[in-house]
Amino acid sequence: MKDDQKNFLLFAVIAALLLFAWPAITGWFFPTANPPATQVKGGETKVVPNPGADPAADTPKAIRDRKQVLAETPRIAIETPTVRGSLNLKGARIDDLVLIKHKETIAKDSAPIRLLSPSGTRDAYFAGFGWSGQGLNAPGPDTVWQASGSKLTPTTPVTLTTTVGAQRFAIELSVDDGYMFTVRQKVANLGQQAISAAGYGYLYRYGPGKDHDSMTIHAGPVVSTDGTVNYSTNYDEVAEPGAETRFTAKGGWIGYTDIYWLTALIPDQGMAVDMQFRPRGGLASQAQFEPDSARQVGPGQVVTQTSRFFAGAKDINLLDDYEEQDGIRAFSRAIDWGWFEIFEKPIFHYLHWLFRMIGNFGVAIIALTLTVRLLLFPIAQRQFASMASMRALQPKMKALQERYKDDKPRQQQEIMKLYKDEKVNPLAGCLPTLLQIPILYALYKVLMLSIEMRHQPFILWIKDLSAPDPLHILNGFGLIDFTPPAFLAIGVLPILLGISMWAQFKLNPAPMDEVQKQMFAIMPWVLMFVMAPFAAGLQIYWITSNLLTIAQQKFLYSRHPALREPVPASGAVIDAKPTKGKKS
Known part of the structure; x- marks a missing residue:
């Protein structure tokens, strides 16, 4: 007893x-x-209002009024069935994007989810593309590009061009009906001497996301190499001064994930690249990629490098399509299914x-x-x-x-x-x-x-x-x-x-x-x-x-x-x- x-x-x-x-x-x-x-x-x-949301973009906590920041630089509009925003011609940045199919709250008049914001605003979050190499006069963050059109849509791609010294640079941008941007970077050598050039992409994010990272559901920096996805890196690690988290891969991607939203830089899947997370001061960090070696560009020659940028909702069927049809390895695993994926995905598809x-x-x-x-x-x-x-x-x-x-x-x-x-x-x-x-x-x-x-x-x-x-x-x-x-x-x-x-x-x-x-x-x-x-x-x-x-x-x-x-x-x-x- x-x-x-x-x-x-x-x-x-x-x-x-x-x-x-x-x-x-x-x-x-x-x-x-x-x-x-x-x-x-x-x-x-x-x-209930979403306490972490910034639906109007201009809150008392904002560093600067977003409308004012957007008005300070020349821009072209981005319009697709899933996103709205604008492309910053100063620095060639994709830094203004909202997801029109997803709202902050369930209220009918709720603002859409804001994913990307320009530098100088609260929760700055943006992507850009550039070049590095020997003998190269590369455009910088203050370079103002010329655009071939006034609006980027699934049917109207846009080409950005600029000339610096003896090199002419171009970025051909297109976007699909989902959340995928295709970026073709070109450099033409107009000089008399050979140069080397390597196109890179970067993704800047200030501060950790609003979603909590946990043992079973990852929210934070994410990288895919060799068909596997690394969920172990967190915001504190990548923002720590002096820290650089490096990865090498041939086929892969790097970016930041929230529970529902994802931004990812996707290099050419057949190209060997170096990918890394770098601290950018305070709570900011940057994901980036570049080829493991630069390409030689002789006088009169043009080299092209193609990559992609995903910014949107982690729609399961859409991620599967990008993986299967576009060959982006392990892209469906941007969703942290964990060990029981063999049960979870069939249950999702049957439930859906x-x-x-x-x-x-x-x-x-x-x-x-x-x-x-x-x-x-x-x-x-x-x-x-x-x-x-x-x-x-x-x-x-x-x-x-x-x-x-x-x-x-x-x-x-x-x-x-x-x-x-x-x-x-x-x-x-x-x-x-x-x-x-x-x-x-x-x-x-x-x-x-x-x-x-x-x-x-x-x-x-x-x-x-x-x-x-x-x-x-x-x-x-x-x-x-x-x-x-x-x-x-x-x-x-x-x-x-x-x-x-x-x-x-x-x-x-x-x-x-x-x-x-x-x-x-x-x-x-x-x-x-x-x-x-x-x-x-x-x-x-x-x-x-x-x-x-x-x-x-x-x-x-x-x-x-x-x-x-x-x-x-x-x-x-x-x-x-x-x-x-x-x-x-």
Whole structure:
């Protein structure tokens, strides 16, 4: 009895630590969800501003007014179905870009996501291209280029030209319907002496991004070499004075990733290049590439170098297309899928297909849950047959526990022998749960990573399935002007999750061990707190799964009625064969 009390006390302490330490744990290992998109106040659902956003570009925190900075230099417009912005002719920089298909908030009048900003503004973030080499008079950051047109669109490419000394330089720019710019750099030697020239690209970013880098989801500097992607570099490392992080590759790319957005410099995939991150003072850093050797340019000769620049949303299908059709190695892995990509991408594609068929991501998640439960149903049948066999063995196991209560090693040995003699696998009942774990984790990553899930509504108050449930019980479902702390922000969905899990446990045969009984009694409510900060879509999956499991259990209890009968006393004579041998 004392051992049972000690075990229960230990479990209670672990549960309390898990509950109160959960925000800190998930902050590093498992980021819980996106920031809330809505908040319920006074019984009304209101859009929550994005605290990290700079939608109007001109905030009190801005270094300088962005409109003023943009007006100070000559520019040509950039317009595609996915982006709007402008190209700075001074320094030939792509430094003004917003993503018109993605908003800062779910409000109808919300500003689009701003990705790139010019130097001198808050969160400066821009790309440029240039040359280095011996005997070369290269254009600099103050060089003003001449443009062949006034607007860069998918159907109207633009060529920038300038002449410095005895060399003429050109940058031919084109853009597709997605987020990919193609950059052809040319240098013509007009002089009488041979020169060497190497075209390079750079990507400047001031400060870390607004997304949190974690153990399972990378946000920060990212580089791909030899078909692999390095997620281990962080902003502190690349911004540290004197630090230079170098990579060599033939085929690869380098840039910065947020959870949903990516900028990447992509050299010619057949060219050997040096890539590196360099500190640029303060919180700023720069990603860049250049060929591992310069090319000789004789008098009257012209050399050309082609690279690409991606700046946009990490649309999964679009990244896959760039990798497969354009040959950009490992480009799809700009999304940090992790070790379970083999589960995650099929679940995403199936979920996205369901969404296209149904039109609502929440209903698509419910349909996905139903599919998973149907696939696991044969295994669940075997699980219940195993549970019936285990229940039939309970009196014999209890007798062995009493007989060898002072000799624990012998007790375990005899119990294992009993399992072997009766041909019962005590772990068989765990298989459906174990199979659910990678599926649950895969859905978690899909909800956290896929831009397709961002700001997707369900029904009623659920306006964003990738954010937590905003309808909290502790503030009277929004009627009280009080915002509970994160670890007490219990919404309706977490409550339904706890209730459904409690109902599921109540249907299971009661364990004979008192500590296990107490654990099963507390576990649903601990998980209610643990799951509250996670995405609403993940909670909908789990609630639906629990409800389907309850229906499944009721059906299977009708196939295995012995599971409903009280466990005979340890001294009673029982016949386990009919239950154990019963076909599912």
